[in-house]
Amino acid sequence: MYAHVIVDIANSQTDKVFDYSCPDTLACGCRVKVPFNGRVVEGFVTGVSEETSYPKDKIKPVASVYDELPALVPECFSLMEHISIRYRVPCALALRLFLPSEMRLGKVRSKFASFVSVGAALPEGKRGPKRREVMDFVGERGEVSYSEACDVAGGDVVRALIKAGNLIKTERKEGRKPMREGFGIAKTDVVLTPAQESALKSIDESDKRVILIHGVTGSGKTEIYLNVIAKAVAEGKSAIFLVPEISLTPQMLAQFRSRFGDMAAILHSGLSAGERFDEWWRLRSGEAVIAIGARSAIFAPLQNIGAIIIDEEHDASYISETAPRYSTVDIAKMRAEYNGCKLILGSATPSIESYIEADEGRYGLIKLTERINGRPMPDIITADMRREARKGNFTGFSSLLRDEIQDVLESGNQAILFLNRRGYSSSVICQECGYIARCEHCDVYLTYHKEEECLKCHYCGATYRMIYACPQCGGKHLKYGGTGTQKIVSELKSLFPEARVVRMDNDTVSGKDGHYNILKKFADREADILVGTQMIAKGHDFPAVTLVGVIDADMSLHFNDYRAGERTFQLITQVAGRSGRAGEKGKVIVQSCCPENYILRYVTSYDYDGFIANEKGVRKVAQYPPYALIVRMMVTGEDNAAALDVLKNVYFAIAALKDEHPEKFIFFNRMHSPVKMIKGKYRYQVLMRLTDDSLLEKFYDMACMYETPKTLVYVEENPTNLS
Ligand code: ADP
Numbered sequence: 044m045y046a047h048v049i050v051d052i053a054n055s056q057t058d059k060v061f062d063y064s065c066p067d068t069l070a071c072g073c074r075v076k077v078p079f080n081g082r083v084v085e086g087f088v089t090g091v092s093e094e095t096s097y098p099k100d101k102i103k104p105v106a107s108v109y110d111e112l113p114a115l116v117p118e119c120f121s122l123m124e125h126i127s128i129r130y131r132v133p134c135a136l137a138l139r140l141f142l143p144s145e146m147r148l149g150k151v152r153s154k155f156a157s158f159v160s161v162g163a164a165l166p167e168g169k170r171g172p173k174r175r176e177v178m179d180f181v182g183e184r185g186e187v188s189y190s191e192a193c194d195v196a197g198g199d200v201v202r203a204l205i206k207a208g209n210l211i212k213t214e215r216k217e218g219r220k221p222m223r224e225g226f227g228i229a230k231t232d233v234v235l236t237p238a239q240e241s242a243l244k245s246i247d248e249s250d251k252r253v254i255l256i257h258g259v260t261g262s263g264k265t266e267i268y269l270n271v272i273a274k275a276v277a278e279g280k281s282a283i284f285l286v287p288e289i290s291l292t293p294q295m296l297a298q299f300r301s302r303f304g305d306m307a308a309i310l311h312s313g314l315s316a317g318e319r320f321d322e323w324w325r326l327r328s329g330e331a332v333i334a335i336g337a338r339s340a341i342f343a344p345l346q347n348i349g350a351i352i353i354d355e356e357h358d359a360s361y362i363s364e365t366a367p368r369y370s371t372v373d374i375a376k377m378r379a380e381y382n383g384c385k386l387i388l389g390s391a392t393p394s395i396e397s398y399i400e401a402d403e404g405r406y407g408l409i410k411l412t413e414r415i416n417g418r419p420m421p422d423i424i425t426a427d428m429r430r431e432a433r434k435g436n437f438t439g440f441s442s443l444l445r446d447e448i449q450d451v452l453e454s455g456n457q458a459i460l461f462l463n464r465r466g467y468s469s470s471v472i473c474q475e476c477g478y479i480a481r482c483e484h485c486d487v488y489l490t491y492h493k494e495e496e497c498l499k500c501h502y503c504g505a506t507y508r509m510i511y512a513c514p515q516c517g518g519k520h521l522k523y524g525g526t527g528t529q530k531i532v533s534e535l536k537s538l539f540p541e542a543r544v545v546r547m548d549n550d551t552v553s554g555k556d557g558h559y560n561i562l563k564k565f566a567d568r569e570a571d572i573l574v575g576t577q578m579i580a581k582g583h584d585f586p587a588v589t590l591v592g593v594i595d596a597d598m599s600l601h602f603n604d605y606r607a608g609e610r611t612f613q614l615i616t617q618v619a620g621r622s623g624r625a626g627e628k629g630k631v632i633v634q635s636c637c638p639e640n641y642i643l644r645y646v647t648s649y650d651y652d653g654f655i656a657n658e659k660g661v662r663k664v665a666q667y668p669p670y671a672l673i674v675r676m677m678v679t680g681e682d683n684a685a686a687l688d689v690l691k692n693v694y695f696a697i698a699a700l701k702d703e704h705p706e707k708f709i710f711f712n713r714m715h716s717p718v719k720m721i722k723g724k725y726r727y728q729v730l731m732r733l734t735d736d737s738l739l740e741k742f743y744d745m746a747c748m749y750e751t752p753k754t755l756v757y758v759e760e761n762p763t764n765l766s
């Protein structure tokens with residue numbers, strides 16, 4: 044027999060199938076070790092057959108086989124082909140997506156535990172009280188762990204008994220269960236609302252592969268997901284459920300835990316390598332049939348999938364930022380197609396791309412316009428921070444927000460204060476008149492660069508002198524760099540010394556327990572106010588929260604990205620959705636230096652449709668995605684001169700392409716990337732905006748052609764992060 048093997052080397056020269064002779068028992072999908080160019084490397088068996096096109100005398104045998112059960116299911120190879128074509132990556136790199144990284148190179152193995160049980164009876168009359176004692180101990184219990192037996196009589200005695208056959212030792216694979224129980228009351232006796240019933244019915248009856256559930260915050264989407272999954276499982280199928288960041292949503296976990304128990308496995312980055320490995324095998328072996336996790340769980344080793352669900356589908360974390368730069372929704376579509384199952388996308392604020400798909404009839408659309416039990420949406424009120432400044436208040440708190448916090452503390456409710464601190468720097472805004480520095484050539488705001496003390500446009504690279512007074516009103520209170528969560532907490536403590544405050548951001552949370560402990564403390568009402576970054580905006584269901592404060596809506600509004608408006612709308616709507624979910628009606632205070640901004644007006648009136656209609660218009664006229672394609676060619680390397688050389692080559696090649704097809708280029712520029720160095724690598728980019736994707740193939744070819752051993756070249760399509 045011959046095995047057709049893809050070697051696990053991500054390199055275009057090795058990106059083909061090599062043949063090795065192998066035992067008859069070897070199955071497609073197994074990982075093997077094979078000799079390759081004088082060394083032994085890992086490889087994936089893509090097929091076995093009696094045929095080979097290689098000269099038979101030259102063929103080498105497979106060196107060893109890793110798996111009893113093939114790690115890769117047949118679907119992997121079909122997806123591999125799609126992925127390697129769609130994202131222009133070698134097959135090996137595509138296949139790696141399907142395996143937890145710790146499985147490669149045999150870094151982690153299953154953990155085995157030893158047990159002992161009684162074998163042949165001890166001959167009567169033989170002395171040795173210790174032997175008797177341990178035999179009785181094991182006999183009474185039937186089976187005990189090896190270490191427990193040793194505790195009774197010592198390892199020497201136990202080993203001697205095993206040797207003599209009086210005790211029998213067995214080894215079993217032991218699962219490292221990562222399942223933290225989550226918290227919150229998991230409701231088991233939920234009666235579906237008519238809206239939920241009819242949503243489930245529409246999903247069932249729809250002839251569309253993809254269905255978008257556009258449901259306001261608190262409309263009971265989770266219950267719909269649970270029912271869809273339960274149905275798939277009842278039909279003997281499996282399911283995938285994705286959330287942006289599983290470790291941030293312990294309440295969600297509790298729900299799944301109580302409903303599905305061990306049938307659900309959790310895959311996420313917060314797990315230890317061993318835990319992830321075991322959860323992964325539970326799915327692969329069929330012991331668990333529901334995969335829950337963040338982006339990478341879309342590659343879960345499931346077969347016969349009955350439903351794929353992506354919650355908060357608009358979330359930026361669903362786009363991979365390392366090669367292959369895949370979109371999770373794209374992969375999910377491929378898997379749904381392969382398995383003939385439905386893909387369900389859910390959000391209170393669908394992305395503009397998904398909205399257009401649904402609007403134009405390619406996706407099914409389900410709308411949930413009301414909260415469960417007709418609970419009111421919270422009132423969203425803007426606080427004008429310019430007015431506060433005129434009154435001499437330069438703190439992070441408007442008088443309105445202060446009053447509302449006071450109320451919450453007095454009534455024993457809870458508040459969430461949200462501060463968006465995205466990116467490494469931000470735009471410059473006048474606190475007195477709301478003026479914001481913008482580029483003369485592009486429709487974007489300028490970014491403050493602290494090290495060079497200047498303002499830059501991240502779209503065209505233009506540099507402007509730093510301003511210290513407002514060009515519009517002469518005001519001296521310019522805000523840049525923004526207010527951090529730490530500062531907000533200390534101001535809060537001096538305003539409300541009696542309040543119990545917890546803070547959650549990248550600095551406070553380390554490891555998987557960090558998030559959990561903070562959220563648990565808040566859920567247990569051991570804190571009154573939770574202050575945090577976007578980590579706290581997603582999916583939480585804290586019944587006692589009646590106030591949400593958005594400290595600085597301008598920060599994300601003026602982030603220099605064509606998606607700034609969309610992101611702001613989504614973020615504020617999401618965070619506002621944490622308020623008033625149970626008892627009392629909630630309130631949301633949004634602080635801004637320009638509350639008249641149209642996006643904030645759409646947010647406060649819950650006018651998603653109006654917002655989208657407007658945003659579509661803006662993007663169409665200004666030629667931004669989805670009506671154009673942004674392509675960024677990145678050139679990075681530790682050697683600055685070498686990287687610059689490569690950049691020059693890439694730039695001239697693209698310039699030549701532009702001369703050939705001038706009509707396809709809307710914008711074209713070469714510059715330092717906004718973040719000039721990451722992890723010791725210089726970063727350069729050629730940024731383009733194109734009318735369509737017809738030249739994409741050429742950019743990918745260029746990336747392969749100009750890459751050198753020292754300098755990496757890669758293509759990003761509509762990058763979510765332009766830093
Ligand atoms: P969403 O995900 O749409 O924001 P959730 O699924 O978190 O909303 O639901 C909001 C709240 O309503 C949760 O506390 C949930 O337990 C509750 N809920 C959902 N469905 C029902 C129902 N049929 N009956 C009673 N409560 C429900």
Ligand code: ZN
Pocket residue numbers: 482483484485500501502503504505
């Ligand atoms: Zn510009």
